Amino acid sequence: MSTDAWQIDLLDLDGYLKRLGVPARDPGRSALAELHEAHVRAFTFDNIDVLLGQHPGVSLRDVQEKFVGRGRGGYCFEHSTIFAAALERLGYEVRRHLGRVGDPDAGTQQGRTHMVVEVVLDDRRLLCDPGFGMSLLRPIPIADGAEDDYLTGWRHRVRRTDAGAWVLDRMREQGWEVAHTTDELEVKPVDVVMGHHYTSTYPGSHFTTGLMVAKHLPGRHVTVTHESLTIRTPGRPTEHRPLRRGEIDEWLSTLEVPLSPDEHARLLEKVDTLRAS
Numbered sequence: 001m002s003t004d005a006w007q008i009d010l011l012d013l014d015g016y017l018k019r020l021g022v023p024a025r026d027p028g029r030s031a032l033a034e035l036h037e038a039h040v041r042a043f044t045f046d047n048i049d050v051l052l053g054q055h056p057g058v059s060l061r062d063v064q065e066k067f068v069g070r071g072r073g074g075y076c077f078e079h080s081t082i083f084a085a086a087l088e089r090l091g092y093e094v095r096r097h098l099g100r101v102g103d104p105d106a107g108t109q110q111g112r113t114h115m116v117v118e119v120v121l122d123d124r125r126l127l128c129d130p131g132f133g134m135s136l137l138r139p140i141p142i143a144d145g146a147e148d149d150y151l152t153g154w155r156h157r158v159r160r161t162d163a164g165a166w167v168l169d170r171m172r173e174q175g176w177e178v179a180h181t182t183d184e185l186e187v188k189p190v191d192v193v194m195g196h197h198y199t200s201t202y203p204g205s206h207f208t209t210g211l212m213v214a215k216h217l218p219g220r221h222v223t224v225t226h227e228s229l230t231i232r233t234p235g236r237p238t239e240h241r242p243l244r245r246g247e248i249d250e251w252l253s254t255l256e257v258p259l260s261p262d263e264h265a266r267l268l269e270k271v272d273t274l275r276a277s
Contacts, residue, residue, distance in 0.1 A: 005189055007060050008085040015068040016086050027091045033138040040135045044073030045214040047207040050200045051270050058196045060085055071258045077196045079131025080115040093120040099182030113199045114180045133214050153234020215255045224251045226274040
């Protein structure tokens with residue numbers, strides 16, 4: 001039995017890298033960026049299993065069966081769990097962090113329901129965020145004022161709060177918008193289990209009350225909910241419109257969501273119920 005709390009030795013690293021379509025490389029900035037982007041492009045960000053009432057949990061064994069075994073995606077706890085394990089197996093120095101989604105100054109209280117991964121490389125801290133709705137495509141330095149403008153249009157910024165936390169901002173049409181704020185507290189597997197339990201079961205969680213499927217496609221990022229379609233293209237205005245009835249099937253195919261016939265039928269039924277409510 002593994003003595004490592006995160007049980008990274010359980011990871012089928014070869015299978016994971018095969019899903020991503022990248023080889024194992026020695027730790028380095030370019031290799032890390034390659035792995036990060038490949039992960040984000042390979043797997044959807046989605047809450048399908050939560051809506052279907054069949055989420056297996058966030059242990060590495062469960063996440064691996066889902067991501068590596070079936071090619072499915074999930075949400076932050078799953079993405080960051082398997083990504084961190086792969087990084088450690090490849091020789092990177094990894095730290096896990098939890099954070100709060102949205103602007104803490106907006107007047108609404110948020111739990112620590114987002115998970116990110118920090119890599120320390122050549123004495124430099126880098127933020128990896130493979131499991132956000134519109135994820136970073138590549139790591140960004142954890143340094144006050146650090147900015148990255150990937151593909152000329154996906155612009156992000158990191159800044160430090162007076163309390164010592166780290167804010168990730170993303171540029172929208174109206175200006176900078178807070179994506180999330182992460183802290184420096186130590187994270188243990190039980191913290192991830194508790195965050196997942198709240199996010200996937202609490203009646204007020206948006207993951208239990210609506211569909212969300214998102215993915216970076218070549219030249220655009222697509223988000224599909226049971227109500228709407230949002231397409232973001234670098235350097236162009238965001239397209240946002242209501243989702244047409246029956247259109248969900250088309251997008252499940254475009255986003256390459258591998259569902260069993262039973263899962264597919266139940267998801268369409270769930271979407272119809274959500275749209276009617």
